[in-house]
Amino acid sequence: xxxxxxxxIVNGEEKSYPAGTSFxxxxxxxxxxxxxxxVLVMFNNRLKELHKTLKTDGELTFVTTRDRxxxxxxxxxxxxxxxxxxxxxxEEDGKIVSVRVEHSISQGYYCELTGETPDESYIxxxxxxxxxxxxxxxxxxxxxISTDEAVALFREFGMRDKERLFAYRRSSKVNIYSxxxxxxxxxxxxxxxxxxxxxxxxxxxxxxxVLLFPDKDTKxxxxxxxxxxxxxxxxxxxxxxxxLDIGTIGALNDAIAQGRIRDVILxxxxxxxxxxxxxxxxxxxxxxxxxxxxxxxxxxxxxxxxHRLSIQMMALGLKPHPIALDDYYVDRVDTPxxxxxxxxxxxxxxxxxxxxxxxxxxxxxxERVELPIYNFRTGKREYKGIYKQLxxxxxxxxxxxxxxxxxxxxxxxxxSKLKIYISALTQLNIDEHNSLPTTDGRMIRRMVRDARTRNxxxxxxxxxxxxxxxxxxxxxxxxxxxxxxxxxxxxxYELAVLKQYAEPLLFEIDKSCPEYVEAKRLLKFLxxxxxxxxxxxxxxxxxxxxxxxxxxxx
Numbered sequence: 098x099x100x101x102x103x104x105x106i107v108n109g110e111e112k113s114y115p116a117g118t119s120f121x122x123x124x125x126x127x128x129x130x131x132x133x134x135x136v137l138v139m140f141n142n143r144l145k146e147l148h149k150t151l152k153t154d155g156e157l158t159f160v161t162t163r164d165r166x167x168x169x170x171x172x173x174x175x176x177x178x179x180x181x182x183x184x185x186x187x188e189e190d191g192k193i194v195s196v197r198v199e200h201s202i203s204q205g206y207y208c209e210l211t212g213e214t215p216d217e218s219y220i221x222x223x224x225x226x227x228x229x230x231x232x233x234x235x236x237x238x239x240x241x242i243s244t245d246e247a248v249a250l251f252r253e254f255g256m257r258d259k260e261r262l263f264a265y266r267r268s269s270k271v272n273i274y275s276x277x278x279x280x281x282x283x284x285x286x287x288x289x290x291x292x293x294x295x296x297x298x299x300x301x302x303x304x305x306x307v308l309l310f311p312d313k314d315t316k317x318x319x320x321x322x323x324x325x326x327x328x329x330x331x332x333x334x335x336x337x338x339x340x341l342d343i344g345t346i347g348a349l350n351d352a353i354a355q356g357r358i359r360d361v362i363l364x365x366x367x368x369x370x371x372x373x374x375x376x377x378x379x380x381x382x383x384x385x386x387x388x389x390x391x392x393x394x395x396x397x398x399x400x401x402x403x404h405r406l407s408i409q410m411m412a413l414g415l416k417p418h419p420i421a422l423d424d425y426y427v428d429r430v431d432t433p434x435x436x437x438x439x440x441x442x443x444x445x446x447x448x449x450x451x452x453x454x455x456x457x458x459x460x461x462x463x464e465r466v467e468l469p470i471y472n473f474r475t476g477k478r479e480y481k482g483i484y485k486q487l488x489x490x491x492x493x494x495x496x497x498x499x500x501x502x503x504x505x506x507x508x509x510x511x512x513s514k515l516k517i518y519i520s521a522l523t524q525l526n527i528d529e530h531n532s533l534p535t536t537d538g539r540m541i542r543r544m545v546r547d548a549r550t551r552n553x554x555x556x557x558x559x560x561x562x563x564x565x566x567x568x569x570x571x572x573x574x575x576x577x578x579x580x581x582x583x584x585x586x587x588x589x590y591e592l593a594v595l596k597q598y599a600e601p602l603l604f605e606i607d608k609s610c611p612e613y614v615e616a617k618r619l620l621k622f623l624x625x626x627x628x629x630x631x632x633x634x635x636x637x638x639x640x641x642x643x644x645x646x647x648x649x650x651x
Contacts, residue, residue, distance in 0.1 A: 106156040114151055121147040121289055124159060133161035133315045136170050136288045144614050147289045148239070162315040165563070166286075166614070172310050174237060174288045175297050176206060179308055180530060181276045182226040183210070186219075195255070198308075198530050200331050200522075204319035205309035206532060207302065207328070215306050220299045223306075227297065230276070234292030238275045247271040247282065256281075258528035261347025265354070265627060284531045284622070303328060327522075330583040334524035337368055343589055345526050346533075346625045353593060353627040362633050365588050369639070370405070376517075376582060377409035380492070386515040387461055388493050389417075392500035392576070393519035394569040396542040398586040398639035402519055403496045404649045405637060416490050422497025422505075424469050425453045429476025443568035445499050449478075454508040460487050461513060498568075501576035518580035521587040527625065536566065537622065538592060545598040546643040555602035559612040586639050593629040598644055 102113045107127065114123070124135040124147055137160035138145050141153070144166055160167040180196055187194035194212040201207075213219065242250070244266045250273070251259040259282055263271060273280050274287055288294065298309040298318035312319045338344045341361055343352055352361050380386055389406070393399050407417035425448045426432070433441045441447060452469075459466045465486040469478045487493070499505045501516050523538045540562055547553035577583070600623055606616040634640055641647035 103151045104154045105151070116151060118151045119147065120145055120149050120151075120157075123157065127159060131159060131161055133163040133167075134171075134293060135159045135161050136167045136293060137286060139614070142609060142611070142613060144286065146239070146286050162311070168310075168315075170286045170288055171294070172206075173283050173285050174291075175294050175310060176308065176530065177237070177274060177276060177281060177283060177287065178227055178230055178291055178294050178297075179208070179223070180281065181279045182223055182230060184279055185226050185230075186222060187212070195529070198532050199305070199335070199526070200532050201534065202302075202307060202324060202328055202331070203309065203322050204312045205298075205300075205307045205321070207305055207307050207331075209305035214304075215301060217301065220301055220306055224299050227294075230291045231294050232292075234290045235277050236290045237287045239287070240273055240275070241270045242273055244269055244271050247273065250280065251282075254280075256529055258345045258347055258526070261351060262345065262528050262625065264347065265350045265625070267624065281530060282528075284527055285618070324578055326518075326578055326580065326583050330585050331522055331524075334522055334585050334587065337365075338524040338589055340368075341365070341589060344524070345528055347528065349525065349590065349593060350625075350627045353629060358590065358593075358629050359633050361590050362629075365590060366635055366638055369586075369588070372584065373402070373405050374409050376584070377406060377413055377415075379582075380410060380515060381413040381415055383515065385512050386492065387487060388457065388495060388506070388509060388514045390500035390506065390514055390516045391494065391496040391519060392498055392502075392516070392573060392580075393586075394498075394539065394573050395565050396539040396546065396643070397519045397521050398542075398642050399496050399519055400651045401637070401639045401642040401647065401649055402584065402586060403494050404651075405639075406517075407494055410492065414490060415492055416488065417492050417494045418485055419494045419496065420468065422448065422453075422495055422499065424471045424478070425449050426471045426478065428478060432476075443498060443572055445502065445504060445572065448497075448499065448505065450505060450507075454506065457493075457506065458508050460485060460493065461509065463487060498573055501579050502572070503579075515582070516580045517582045517584060518577045519584045519586055520577075522585045523587040523592075524585075524589055525592070535587070537619065538587060541592065541595050541599050541619065541623075542643045544602055545595055548598075548602050549643075549645055554605065555599070555616065556606045556610055556612045559606075559615050588638070588640055590629060591640050592623070593626045594631050594634065594640060594644065596623045596626050597628050597630075599623060 102115055104111055104113055120138045128135055139158040139160055141155040162168055162171045176198060183194060183196045192212055194210055197209050199207045199209060244263055248260050248263050274283055296311050296316050296318055300307045300321040307321055309318045309321055311317055341364060343349050352358055391399055391403055403419055410417045427449050433444055433446045435441050456466050465484055467480055468483045468485055470481055472479050521539050522535050523533050526532050544555045544558045547558045603616045603620050606613050631644055636646055636648040642651045
């Protein structure tokens with residue numbers, strides 16, 4: 098028998114509410130206690146949309162646009178709002194126009210139109226139409242339909258990518274969202290209505306436009322700061338996908354189902370090796386470059402990349418010497434700390450900058466230098482008779498998170514340094530309107546490697562990921578545009594391989610753990626992919642750094 102009222106613990110206080118009370122009503126009651134907009138709730142350790150109602154006793158936490166899940170829901174909903182506005186303008190103009198969400202850039206999504214060339218006038222109209230929809234506070238409705246119905250619906254709407262995606266869907270049901278009758282599928286939850294979506298901006302860019310969202314100030318859209326180098330690397334990666342006829346998960350699944358995946362693997366690896374080879378040729382043509390500085394966020398494959406680049410340089414007659422910047426850590430007792438007392442290994446001051454510059458300057462001057470090795474077990478720097486001296490063809494390959502920051506190598510002439518930024522910038526999208534977050538790919542890479550090499554559980558990797566991301570945003574991303582070269586280490590097929598390694602790790606996370614919500618999201622995400630065995634992957638592949646079997650011993 099159903100209860101008439103339910104007891105709910107909210108912010109440590111127990112209260113009673115009638116059955117059928119919506120989470121939206123609870124959010125309205127508590128909103129004034131929060132600076133940021135409440136867009137979702139966590140109820141009994143399950144993420145819930147605000148239109149859902151109370152059906153049991155439980156503990157409730159509000160999720161705002163400052164929280165990761167809330168921020169994603171807000172961005173997803175604004176993207177849907179933009180799609181609806183594009184649709185409205187097309188109807189008004191009597192045109193057939195569709196929009197593709199290509200990838201993240203700055204604090205927004207880069208989008209392109211088919212059937213329309215955006216200009217300042219169009220962007221102004223689009224923004225006005227979006228704001229009009231916001232004022233109307235149109236409910237964002239959700240319904241569940243069969244997978245077969247969904248495929249037919251997407252075929253009718255001309256959403257070929259979604260049609261391909263759901264052809265491989267194992268679940269019998271699909272959740273469809275609508276704004277005023279305009280329907281689409283989205284990977285993740287939405288806000289209740291368009292009235293929540295006040296904060297956004299649009300900016301023309303490179304033949305398309307950028308849909309900008311708030312960042313730390315959740316009620317002010319971010320300014321568009323173009324990242325031209327990053328954009329063109331992403332564009333190049335998309336072109337690689339086009340060469341393979343694989344731009345979405347559905348297209349990748351087609352290749353797997355049709356038995357073409359071995360060719361996809363071989364061509365992907367060949368394209369990457371060709372890129373690394375050309376990079377080595379560029380370095381060989383610049384004899385004044387003695388320091389190749391490699392930096393990038395976590396799980397970008399920096400170590401394997403530095404090995405492969407070194408081999409290509411050796412093939413051209415150069416003598417590369419890898420040096421890990423981690424060997425210049427200060428002794429642990431001298432390591433700076435976070436406010437909570439934990440060690441801050443990611444800040445620049447965690448490195449002995451003076452010693453590094455003294456050693457590198459001496460090497461540049463032709464001197465023989467003994468280099469340190471950092472003992473992570475004891476937390477101390479050691480010397481074990483490792484000497485270096487640069488000859489005419491010698492070059493140092495330095496890898497570490499601060500490699501692009503000139504404060505690290507302040508004493509070295511700029512002419513002696515070549516900076517390379519590496520990241521796993523996946524060229525796949527889920528479909529036309531759901532981009533695939535590059536951070537998800539990197540987290541799955543790290544999860545698999547952590548479990549294999551460090552005996553760290555998926556639960557622990559998820560728990561520390563927020564701190565990892567914070568360090569990247571502070572110490573790596575601000576310097577990425579200063580790189581002389583950008584390299585994308587993502588492989589178009591890799592998530593289909595990582596799936597079989599990551600899923601068992603994620604299933605180990607107990608439903609009572611705070612990390613379960615993220616684990617469930619990642620499992621749903623990996624469920625889109627058909628699995629691919631690892632046998633055909635070469636031993637020098639960047640992917641081997643994570644799944645094992647690398648010839649570089651990483």
